[in-house]
Amino acid sequence: xxxxxxxxxxxxxxxxxxxxGSIYNQLLFEAYDHINGELVRRETVPxxxxxxxxxxxxxxxxxxxxxxxxxxxxRAGWDIEEDYYLIPPWRSAETQAIFRNSEEIQERQxxxxxxxxxxxxxxxxxxxxxxxxxxxxxxxxxxxxxxLEDDQDxxxxxxxxxxx
Numbered sequence: 001x002x003x004x005x006x007x008x009x010x011x012x013x014x015x016x017x018x019x020x021g022s023i024y025n026q027l028l029f030e031a032y033d034h035i036n037g038e039l040v041r042r043e044t045v046p047x048x049x050x051x052x053x054x055x056x057x058x059x060x061x062x063x064x065x066x067x068x069x070x071x072x073x074x075r076a077g078w079d080i081e082e083d084y085y086l087i088p089p090w091r092s093a094e095t096q097a098i099f100r101n102s103e104e105i106q107e108r109q110x111x112x113x114x115x116x117x118x119x120x121x122x123x124x125x126x127x128x129x130x131x132x133x134x135x136x137x138x139x140x141x142x143x144x145x146x147x148l149e150d151d152q153d154x155x156x157x158x159x160x161x162x163x164x
Contacts, residue, residue, distance in 0.1 A: 006019045009039070010023060010024075010027065010039070011027075012048075019034070031048070052065040054080060054084060055085050056073070057087055057088070057091070073086055077089040123143065124138065137154065137155075139157040140156055141156055141157075141160035142160050144157050
């Protein structure tokens with residue numbers, strides 16, 4: 001069954017291990033006997049505890065918790081989401097939020113390149129604080145500065161006053 005006489009299948013991982021190697025010796029010490037070329041679990045040992053594992057979203061492979069690969073990924077900045085998925089740093093939620101913000105910036109830059117003028121609302125949103133400091137506002141129609149009067153709320157200049 002085995003290709004090489006000095007190997008046996010690890011019952012936990014289904015991978016080939018070397019007879020006399022550290023993993024083989026650990027399995028014999030903890031819970032297994034080597035019988036007829038196979039590792040067989042002793043009846044006297046308690047059932048194995050389920051191992052916690054995580055799904056690597058880049059490779060779609062399972063990574064056992066507290067394994068060497070798990071610690072390598074944690075040191076490299078990977079995140080665990082929903083207590084199951086290993087997310088690389090370039091795909092984490094924070095990074096995605098940054099990308100969304102940069103997409104919004106790119107959309108604004110694209111609008112500028114297409115020579116679409118900003119709307120009254122966009123201008124007011126951007127410059128409202130400075131206009132209040134100067135005690136002025138802008139005409140909704142022609143965007144000419146208008147001095148704010150204490151007693152009235154002006155939206156249009158004298159020339160653009162809408163007819164009622």
